[in-house]
Amino acid sequence: MTTIETVAAESDGHGAREAAHGSAGPPGPHGYSKDKDSHLKRLRRIEGQIRGLQRMVEEDVYCIDILTQVSASTKALQSFALQLLQEHLRHCVAHAAEKGGPEIDAKIEEATAAIARLLRT
Amino acid sequence: MTTIETVAAESDGHGAREAAHGSAGPPGPHGYSKDKDSHLKRLRRIEGQIRGLQRMVEEDVYCIDILTQVSASTKALQSFALQLLQEHLRHCVAHAAEKGGPEIDAKIEEATAAIARLLRT
Amino acid sequence: MTTIETVAAESDGHGAREAAHGSAGPPGPHGYSKDKDSHLKRLRRIEGQIRGLQRMVEEDVYCIDILTQVSASTKALQSFALQLLQEHLRHCVAHAAEKGGPEIDAKIEEATAAIARLLRT
Amino acid sequence: MTTIETVAAESDGHGAREAAHGSAGPPGPHGYSKDKDSHLKRLRRIEGQIRGLQRMVEEDVYCIDILTQVSASTKALQSFALQLLQEHLRHCVAHAAEKGGPEIDAKIEEATAAIARLLRT
Numbered sequence: 001m002t003t004i005e006t007v008a009a010e011s012d013g014h015g016a017r018e019a020a021h022g023s024a025g026p027p028g029p030h031g032y033s034k035d036k037d038s039h040l041k042r043l044r045r046i047e048g049q050i051r052g053l054q055r056m057v058e059e060d061v062y063c064i065d066i067l068t069q070v071s072a073s074t075k076a077l078q079s080f081a082l083q084l085l086q087e088h089l090r091h092c093v094a095h096a097a098e099k100g101g102p103e104i105d106a107k108i109e110e111a112t113a114a115i116a117r118l119l120r121t
Numbered sequence: 122m123t124t125i126e127t128v129a130a131e132s133d134g135h136g137a138r139e140a141a142h143g144s145a146g147p148p149g150p151h152g153y154s155k156d157k158d159s160h161l162k163r164l165r166r167i168e169g170q171i172r173g174l175q176r177m178v179e180e181d182v183y184c185i186d187i188l189t190q191v192s193a194s195t196k197a198l199q200s201f202a203l204q205l206l207q208e209h210l211r212h213c214v215a216h217a218a219e220k221g222g223p224e225i226d227a228k229i230e231e232a233t234a235a236i237a238r239l240l241r242t
Numbered sequence: 243m244t245t246i247e248t249v250a251a252e253s254d255g256h257g258a259r260e261a262a263h264g265s266a267g268p269p270g271p272h273g274y275s276k277d278k279d280s281h282l283k284r285l286r287r288i289e290g291q292i293r294g295l296q297r298m299v300e301e302d303v304y305c306i307d308i309l310t311q312v313s314a315s316t317k318a319l320q321s322f323a324l325q326l327l328q329e330h331l332r333h334c335v336a337h338a339a340e341k342g343g344p345e346i347d348a349k350i351e352e353a354t355a356a357i358a359r360l361l362r363t
Numbered sequence: 364m365t366t367i368e369t370v371a372a373e374s375d376g377h378g379a380r381e382a383a384h385g386s387a388g389p390p391g392p393h394g395y396s397k398d399k400d401s402h403l404k405r406l407r408r409i410e411g412q413i414r415g416l417q418r419m420v421e422e423d424v425y426c427i428d429i430l431t432q433v434s435a436s437t438k439a440l441q442s443f444a445l446q447l448l449q450e451h452l453r454h455c456v457a458h459a460a461e462k463g464g465p466e467i468d469a470k471i472e473e474a475t476a477a478i479a480r481l482l483r484t
Binding site for chain 4: 082104112
């Protein structure tokens with residue numbers, strides 16, 4: 001999976017930078033906070049793609065080329081979702097499992113429902 | 122299909138406004154030009170959703186809620202793609218079919234490849 | 243698009259065989275009939291994959307490996323859908339466009355709704 | 364999520380029957396074994412849908428109706444995948460998390476890669 005590999009690579013780079021700077025701030029409550037910068041960079045790139053689509057429509061670019069760009073933006077959004085999901089499973093779900101108790105089942109049901117929503121779009 | 126009905130409704134409203142104002146400008150070369158305003162409005166709404174995602178990440182919103190918003194944005198992008206595709210089939214593909222000749226096969230192959238890209242994302 | 247190329251290659255082979263044997267029977271009403279053999283072969287392969295999934299479940303194969311096989315079967319189904327759609331656009335939609343009249347709009351709306359259903363699954 | 368609810372309902376019924384018959388055999392190694400009957404029933408239903416598609420092609424059913432049936436079969440396959448994934452997260456992933464150690468990261472990466480494959484189809 002290229003996506004996952006990219007994610008891993010980015011996380012590593014990020015971790016290295018954090019270590020160098022020594023202060024990524026206190027970790028947020030949901031695990032993904034330490035990857036905030038990487039998430040925001042990704043989302044800003046997607047925002048740029050959406051603005052690119054607006055320019056294409058304004059300039060009467062050929063429909064098929066616009067559709068190709070829509071496919072790329074959708075793929076980028078799903079890639080972001082997968083990165084977020086992986087961190088969620090690692091932090092929230094794995095944390096609930098370590099703690100034990102009934103919370104883990106609710107967490108896994110919630111995650112599966114989120115995956116179902118991603119699949120159905 | 123709600124999507125398609127929405128699309129039809131928006132196009133009608135748009136057509137009515139065009140007729141009332143009497144000046145939509147010359148139709149662009151790819152058929153979708155007369156729906157430009159509706160396309161741009163849609164894309165600006167999606168751009169707003171992506172900026173909303175950035176705020177959610179900045180404010181440490183719970184991962185699952187971010188994933189739900191990603192699903193909504195992906196759905197909005199695919200809805201836009203379907204509207205564009207429908208106009209493309211209506212204008213470019215149907216036009217090629219009316220003209221006759223070999224161009225129609227190339228057009229249909231191109232449209233099918235675009236649909237395949239949308240499905241694979 | 244590999245899919246589309248495969249489709250084209252299969253159709254060619256099929257057409258050649260038909261020509262050689264001189265009797266594919268009268269063409270069916272929906273255009274895809276001349277590719278019937280290729281469709282049925284594809285569907286029988288998918289049926290075999292589904293039976294393979296049953297064996298995997300019976301033999302307690304590792305979940306992730308079953309999921310990989312589900313992805314392959316889903317991809318094969320969508321590939322079949324794309325081939326069918328391409329023939330539909332070529333025959334039914336293009337035919338309606340050549341005839342002229344209002345039927346073409348209904349045909350294109352119907353095809354777009356079918357594509358929307360494929361995307362939403 | 365209807366899917367997940369259905370899954371829960373089916374599992375309950377299954378569990379009840381197991382309890383009544385007193386012999387589900389030893390649980391298989393991957394957690395999903397106790398839902399084997401429900402999985403096999405689902406897969407046999409999907410196999411029936413694929414055979415239904417073959418009949419539709421043989422009887423020259425209208426393409427759009429075949430495409431609708433393909434969408435239904437794809438949805439059924441994805442529903443099966445989600446049920447399997449949920450059990451996998453509950454059993455294999457949660458088990459690795461409880462045990463502690465480095466295995467959990469590998470398990471989560473593997474599950475995310477499987478979800479990515481499902482999304483990309």
